[in-house]
Amino acid sequence: MNDAASKDKRRKLVDATMRRFGHSSYALIETLHTVQEAYGYLDDENLEYVSEALRVPLSKIYGVATFYHFFTLKPQGEHTAVLCTGTACYIKGVPAILSAIKENFGVEDGDTTEDNRLSMLTARCIGSCGLAPAMVLDGEIAGQVTPEIVVDRIGRMIHNDT
């Protein structure tokens, strides 16, 4: 599939969401969810497109997109590691895990490595407190992790797929 065609396909998903809400302005957040799902992040071009289609001012869209932590305005790396920072995880050793990740991969919350292999994020609580401390590695939950396990698993995640 060439670039233009895949762009089209993704745009169609965005259009479908807006249509489902009759292009009313309250579809904004649902539409942003779709944009992020389809494109990986909220880019200016899509924000302008949505602004036009839903007739929501640009600054208002930007205000909404930056208000919610789930949305990201930066492209993400090929792999993501989300560390839960909920209370149970925190008291069971989040600070040590954060510094281990920083030390080994050079990234902190919100960063992407220079080779674009890894994006590091934190979540306020993923609701897996029974497994604290917990992480989500490329969508898969890893429970009861230690700094050593985390470094090992992230290392394998970003190196083993080529």
Added chain:
Amino acid sequence: MSSSVKIKTLTIDERQVGARENQTILEVARENGIKIPTLCYLKGLSPYGGCRMCIVEIAGSPKLLPSCMTTVEEGMVVSTNSDRIKKYRKNLLELYFSERNHVCSVCASNGYCELQSMAQKVEMSHVHFPYMYPHLDVDATHERYVLDHNRCIACTRCVRVCDEIEGAHTLDIKDRGIEVRIITDLDRPWGESETCTQCGKCVHVCPTGALIERGKSVGEMSKRKQLLPYLTKMREAHE
């Protein structure tokens, strides 16, 4: 006014006053010459309820309520200036001053600033919370106006006037918490905005020196306070 409007009577600062049923405590107080300080409130714009300066005590409610957004009720007993409220207003103002870099001596709005005059009004003699001294930008890309984040108190009067009166909605607010900032369009330099009509209403409703005209020096930036009341009045006449 239609005859079906109900009238309510209430007590504000030990004075019996009458009010129409949909009026807010603040409106009624001002009609009766009772002064309640405000920062984010501006007649002619939708109320916001964010600055908390207009909080009042209502008998029977443990919570302090913003008078700009609390409607009157029959028999309500309101106190607008108790020692407790006075203390909190002073503290709130101190928090404002500690948040960004409000240095009056080098501000274009010195002498015309509502934050400054509010400090005098509530007799704030010093700020006993630590100053936070954030590093903030000044957007001077617009040919006529300057947006100085150092002086902004996030009252959103500019956002509301741009949306509700001018209809451009060039301005809004981004991020949240202590990180909130006024933005133009997709957070691009103001000078590059294609939606800004350059009307300047935002500048004239801004209570501080956050929005000023280009080229104004220390103490030169007085705001046209009558602009918004005039516009509102003229529009009402047209309806």
Added chain:
Amino acid sequence: MTPEEFKKIGEAHQKKRESFNYNINVCTAAACVSLQSEKVKEELIKQVKEQNKKDDCRVSGTGCLGLCASGPLITINKNKALYGGVKPEDAPEIVKNIAKKPVKRLQIPTDMPFFARQTKMALEHCGKTDPEVIGDYLAKEGYEALYNCLTTMEPNEVIDMMVKSGLRGRGGGGYPVGLKWSTVHKAVGFKKFVICNADEGDPGAFMDRSMLESDPHSIIEGMAIGAYAVGASHGYVYIRGEYPLAIKRLRAAIRQAERQNFLGKNICGTPFSFDVEIRLGAGAFVCGEETALIASIEGKRGTPRPRPPYPAQFGLWGHPTLINNVETFANISPIVRKGADYYASIGTERSKGTKVFALAGSINNTGLIEVPMGITLREIVFEIGGGIVGGKKFKAVQTGGPSGGCIPEEYLDMKVDYESLAQVGSIMGSGGMIVMDETSCMVDVAKYFMDFCRSESCGKCAPCRVGTAQMYNLLNLISQGKATMHDLALLEELCDVVRNTSLCGLGQTSANPVLSTIRFFRDEYLAHINDKKCPAGVCAIEHKEEAVL
């Protein structure tokens, strides 16, 4: 559909279940899924096939079994066995021994206090039905409560029932449900809405997630009953975007309910119509506050507005709106089925019924529990929870998340209800309970929660926006051993200002973790300030050498 028809569907499902000698239920709620319970399930199915037991055994998914610490969990109906820590490679042995004695090394005693001490209302179907199959729900009297309300009760009678049950809002505030429903019922409006608040934001709480993953139909049924009582025709579930499994199950459940006409036009042949839509939250704790939640559904920044007016009068798009949280709605159909008097017979004088808690932290049996109100904290922590990990010393239990407080040992025998928790400076909250042992530093915990509030503050009102940042900075100074007693006094003053002048609950309660830790663990603060020491050894305090120059 007539009740006979949907009973038939339920019975057919029940029969099918019973036609197998052995029903193996594998927990497929998120905690077990993350420990690969799906693979365990696959392997079990494969083994049943390979060992030729297809007519004898049936493997199905089920909702949360509660004891998340020992996942993945499976139950077998016949010999009442509960297995924990099951790995895919255990499947052959489990299937092989199915008719014999249970596999000892995997077995968890079901008579342990964790199970024996619970009273299930909201969680009555969790772990007993397959959350993805509506027939399973119907087999457990599902949607009968809705049908009975619609056909035999007036909206007023439903509301009276809630009043009589004494049920209070389980989202944290504890507002009487009957009173709220009655206010929305009386509110004038040609359109009304029902919203289920599933934006479970407290760090350390996972009750709503588990309930939605384990028994989504009970929440839909509760919402429909609520809608009937208040006169609403449209509902929303505002759910965290971070809960993909719960979203998936809820979506499927809504579709099933629509197909069977428990949602949609003229439900069960009555004049009542109601539909439910899902709205995804996008990561903002403040959206748990009802006016912020409404702003978010309207597609705006989730900032709260002053109340009054309350959403009951002026809610979504200005229409009267009923907002309750997940657990509240999960309690509705059990109350209708079992009766208000039964519900009111459980609990204490002013806090009726049961409460779901999520146990986490330094406790052996982490997981999901439901207990009668009035149980003591000691019973929860040491009996049901199985005590502290590694035999360490108990220090505090944190309830209510960033709006709550840390409760020390001397209050462990306190009865858990709304009033008594408030008396010790905490709140019931939505039900997160984090147990902390001697290795936790209370200054650090207060700092953690203030960091949370600071980053979740919406920024609309000055006291919360600036105050939480100021308080965080002061706590940071204390934890680094750089603060003075003057800073502690400033911190306490800020707590008072922010609590009394903030716009919404987030700001008003943000000081609670600080105030409660100062109240009960003042000595730890003093140790950081005066002795430059962290008694628990958590905070990194740089020790300056005395005047080297």
